[in-house]
Amino acid sequence: MTSFYVENFGCRATQADGAAIERQFEERGLVRAAAPARSEIVVLNTCTVTASADQDARAAIRRIRRENPGCQIVVTGCYAQRASEEVASLPGVTCVVGNSHKHRLAEIVVASSGRDERERITSQAGFVSLSSLMPEARSEIFVSDIFAHTELLAAPVFDGAGIGTSNDRTRPNLKVQDGCDNRCSFCVIPHVRGQSRSLPLSQIVSEVNALVSAGYREVVISGINLGRWGRDLATPLRFENMIREILDRTSLEKLRISSVEPMDWSDELIDLMANSPRIAKHAHVPMQSGSDRVLRAMHRKYRPWHYREKLQKIRAAMPTAAVGADVMVGFPGEGETDFEETRLLIEELPFTYLHVFTYSSRPGTPAALMRDQVPVQVARERNCILRELAARKKLSFMQSFVGKTVEAITLNVCDGKSTETLTDNYLKLLLQGQHQPNQWMKSRVEQVADSTLIATLAAA
Numbered sequence: 001m002t003s004f005y006v007e008n009f010g011c012r013a014t015q016a017d018g019a020a021i022e023r024q025f026e027e028r029g030l031v032r033a034a035a036p037a038r039s040e041i042v043v044l045n046t047c048t049v050t051a052s053a054d055q056d057a058r059a060a061i062r063r064i065r066r067e068n069p070g071c072q073i074v075v076t077g078c079y080a081q082r083a084s085e086e087v088a089s090l091p092g093v094t095c096v097v098g099n100s101h102k103h104r105l106a107e108i109v110v111a112s113s114g115r116d117e118r119e120r121i122t123s124q125a126g127f128v129s130l131s132s133l134m135p136e137a138r139s140e141i142f143v144s145d146i147f148a149h150t151e152l153l154a155a156p157v158f159d160g161a162g163i164g165t166s167n168d169r170t171r172p173n174l175k176v177q178d179g180c181d182n183r184c185s186f187c188v189i190p191h192v193r194g195q196s197r198s199l200p201l202s203q204i205v206s207e208v209n210a211l212v213s214a215g216y217r218e219v220v221i222s223g224i225n226l227g228r229w230g231r232d233l234a235t236p237l238r239f240e241n242m243i244r245e246i247l248d249r250t251s252l253e254k255l256r257i258s259s260v261e262p263m264d265w266s267d268e269l270i271d272l273m274a275n276s277p278r279i280a281k282h283a284h285v286p287m288q289s290g291s292d293r294v295l296r297a298m299h300r301k302y303r304p305w306h307y308r309e310k311l312q313k314i315r316a317a318m319p320t321a322a323v324g325a326d327v328m329v330g331f332p333g334e335g336e337t338d339f340e341e342t343r344l345l346i347e348e349l350p351f352t353y354l355h356v357f358t359y360s361s362r363p364g365t366p367a368a369l370m371r372d373q374v375p376v377q378v379a380r381e382r383n384c385i386l387r388e389l390a391a392r393k394k395l396s397f398m399q400s401f402v403g404k405t406v407e408a409i410t411l412n413v414c415d416g417k418s419t420e421t422l423t424d425n426y427l428k429l430l431l432q433g434q435h436q437p438n439q440w441m442k443s444r445v446e447q448v449a450d451s452t453l454i455a456t457l458a459a460a
């Protein structure tokens with residue numbers, strides 16, 4: 001039987017796409033290999049959000065070619081969609097499948113062993129064949145205009161073999177939305193993922209029920225612009241409708257909501273999260289900048305005061321919730337005053353963690369053409385300042401739990417002596433002793449050591 005291996009890069013949505021690709025192969029009778037070096041087909045499911053994401057994909061192609069020279073290397077995902085010909089020209093790549101054709105990836109790859117079948121698929125797919133453009137190249141490209149596509153590739157990160165058989169199988173990730181209708185000036189995502197589209201409600205409920213039946217207790221729902229879920233459906237719905245349906249029509253114990261844009265944090269959503277013990281107290285609210293001027297240049301739809309108000313509402317409703325954000329430094333034209341406004345807003349707001357990114361110019365975006373690009377060294381320094389600030393805030397949040405009893409779900413056994421666990425409010429604890437994954441444990445937080453919370457089992 002032909003073996004395959006899927007290696008994912010990037011965000012949660014990409015991981016979910018990777019799981020859907022694995023499902024496609026398994027439905028066609030192929031078997032998962034344990035590692036790329038032991039696989040006949042290796043799929044690299046790439047990201048292109050920054051220049052370094054592209055570099056990571058190229059390094060992976062080189063590594064796999066070195067470790068397993070006989071395998072077929074198939075490159076898919078956002079980098080494949082954005083720069084298909086560049087990817088196809090890399091030594092070792094046998095096939096490039098853009099996001100436009102990712103829902104048919106297994107069909108394309110499996111058929112590539114039979115010429116007639118491949119020709120049938122390619123004639124339907126409207127693909128561009130590199131071999132016809134560059135006769136010396138061996139790779140083929142399956143890519144077309146992403147905005148012409150409305151399919152949504154969706155499968156939970158779901159392990160049919162059972163719970164806990166590999167890393168973090170305890171909290172499957174279910175992608176319910178793809179694409180984005182916003183046009184933030186720095187962001188390449190709409191160009192590689194297309195228009196916003198939603199998984200129908202009935203399918204979400206049945207996927208969640210399948211996960212519950214398989215024994216999963218926590219499910220993470222994700223999307224590219226998750227808060228816009230439902231707006232494109234034949235009968236438009238709101239994100240909150242979906243959350244209520246999951247609570248009403250499944251017995252899922254814990255639902256975790258990944259990132260939701262600031263203006264989609266409605267009072268109703270905040271109330272739902274605050275009042276349901278079945279929704280993890282975890283709000284991730286992308287901020288990007290605290291400068292009005294920079295937010296406008298980024299084409300973000302809110303101003304710093306909107307953002308402040310949302311965060312304050314979230315904190316008032318959920319005093320111990322995890323509150324996180326993505327922040328970007330070094331956007332073109334970001335001056336010292338803009339950066340200081342960002343720093344002060346972060347200082348003021350109740351963040352418990354931050355993801356700090358340095359702006360990376362992406363071809364085809366308006367920001368790439370803006371003058372006044374910030375020198376790399378300045379952007380790096382700003383990044384360090386915000387990371388230090390974030391680390392301080394995170395530490396003080398962690399310290400506020402020392403001596404308290406919390407409930408956490410077990411993830412993986414580490415170092416043979418302790419088990420990594422995760423609380424409702426997104427704190428990772430090292431619980432002393434070995435415990436089975438996917439169990440709720442009452443733990444007493446003993447101390448913070450090396451930026452890690454150490455806990456022991458609480459008395460029953």
Ligand code: SF4
Pocket residue numbers: 180181182183184187188189190224225261
């Ligand atoms: S909201 Fe903005 S940053 Fe987020 S995916 Fe859409 S365009 Fe990109």
